[in-house]
Amino acid sequence: MKFKAFLTQDGVNLLDKRFLPSLDKIGRTCHLYLTKTHAIFLHNLLNGDGVQSIAQFNKDFLFRDYRISSNNDDRIAFVIDVALLHRALHSALTIQSQSQVQIKLVKKLPAGSTNPAPYLTFETKGLKSAVVQDVPISKPLSRAEVLQLQEALDSAQGLPQTLVQVPDLAQLQNLVDRLKNVGDILTVAITQYGDLHLHVSTSLITVGSEFRKLRVLGVHADAPPGDQNLSAPTRTDMAIQRGEALSVQVSMKHLAKSLQCHLAKPDCAFYGIAAQGACLTMIFQFFIPGTRVTNKSISFHCRLPVLDTGS
Structure with a gap:
């Protein structure tokens, strides 16, 4: 050897x-x-x-x-x-x-x-x-x-059917820092419309955030026009019932740890939920310096175990 x-x-x-x-x-x-x-x-x-x-x-x-x-x-x-x-x-x-x-x-x-x-x-x-x-x-x-x-x-190389490009990782880090003071379990929902929902619930309060119209890779669907005036939880529940969204629960500690991947300075990041809610997948993309071309010499991704298959 x-x-x-x-x-x-x-x-x-x-x-x-x-x-x-x-x-x-x-x-x-x-x-x-x-x-x-x-x-x-x-x-x-x-x-x-x-x-x-x-x-x-x-x-x-x-x-x-x-x-x-x-x-x-x-x-x-x-x-x-x-x-x-x-x-x-x-x-x-x-x-x-x-x-x-x-x-x-x-x-x-x-x-x-x-x-x-x-x-x-x-x-x-x-x-x-x-x-x-x-x-x-x-x-x-x-x-x-x-x-x-x-x-x-x-x-571990399989990709979720739908991936959404998440906003700036530092912005997401700040959100998670606030949410982890509320509870230890985070519910994550991703729709084929390009929506990412994050929330923490306790017996007294539900706190979360929604990112809409994100870039979608893979299976994509158009949001029904009638959903625009509905609340985020209602829209998410209806998308799940139509088979156009998945939801999982993950440890806040695991998510906070996975966000340390921003230290690798990826050029963009995508989140997705595996089939049957098996895990939450995070894929980090790197460009050749000075271009918007993916550097195929590097690949980096994380998978978070789920605490519950959600919906």
């Missing part, structure tokens, strides 16, 4: 300034899954508890001279501490202007131990010196565990 590569300048900057701060807020540890074509950071795909996140990068975007080999179709996966990875990467970035950063899997003897342990090592070589930083990792996953991880990844 071998892996080594040199980090690209764009790859280091993207991970250091955007993705690793975001991923650390979602969960302290994650799986790093390396294949012949991609490097993928995965949260909670195997235990199914909490916010699932998948950040996938084309290998050529993050690395050059990428070399990987294993008995499992050249796939390697392990658990890593995101904060420790970020610290090593940030340190490498500070001296990379005149250096090359190589990353590789190694086994070393920890201090005071007689058993070798696996590490993800960063080697920064300058003209007159070299700096080596070792990030401890878990024992690499077995063939059966990698297959299980791949199956979980495949099953």
Whole structure:
């Protein structure tokens, strides 16, 4: 089992300034899954508890001279501490202007131990010196565990039939900060008309917000003219009865954590509800700098478990 590569300048900057701060807020540890074509950071795909996140990068975007080999179709996966990875990467970035950063899997003897342990090592070589930083990792996953991880990844790639483009994530963050002072459970409804409804209910009060006429991807429908003068809850209930909307309940804590994805600075975000209300899906889109063209070298999305299938 071998892996080594040199980090690209764009790859280091993207991970250091955007993705690793975001991923650390979602969960302290994650799986790093390396294949012949991609490097993928995965949260909670195997235990199914909490916010699932998948950040996938084309290998050529993050690395050059990428070399990987294993008995499992050249796939390697392990658990890593995101904060420790970020610290090593940030340190490498500070001296990379005149250096090359190589990353590789190694086994070393920890201090005071007689058993070798696996590490993800960063080697920064300058003209007159070299700096080596070792990030401890878990024992690499077995063939059966990698297959299980791949199956979980495949099953998490499905898209909801209807996605709506959400407003500015900072605006949404402010709304959630207000709503979480009211209750712990958030009801989310999405219609095929481009409406997004968020509300929290207690025995004494219901507080929420509605975003209308958002951009829709996938299955779209025109709102019935007669609905315009109805209240938001009534319109939503009628859309659900017509099969043109879905509603789920999610943990406010999970939603607040998923909103930390804005630290990755996506160019736009879409929300959708999976069939039968299986989960709330958030998809973050990144553009090639200076354009409105999607950067296909990066994909990032989250899935929130539902507390109730709603309506």
